[in-house]
């Protein structure tokens with residue numbers, strides 16, 4: 001009766017898996033999560049358990065970039081405040 005939207009989600013199967021691959025190349029996905037350092041993982045933990053942003057074990061490249069930005073920021077702030085390097089090494 002009204003206009004059909006039956007096309008929606010039709011190509012999600014192959015596009016979804018292609019998207020995952022592109023994501024991994026761009027630095028996202030579950031395999032990249034394992035490359036994050038302890039501080040990035042702490043940020044993920046806070047995002048998941050305190051901010052309630054859901055599972056952080058398979059993020060997009062954009063989200064992982066944000067994790068990295070946040071950990072870099074924390075490291076800079078820590079060094080500015082204490083004058084010494086953060087106790088968790090950057091990867």
Ligand SMILES: [Ca+2]
Pocket residue numbers: 043044047056059063064067
């Ligand atoms: Ca995250």
Ligand SMILES: [Ca+2]
Pocket residue numbers: 033036040044056059063064067
């Ligand atoms: Ca992450």
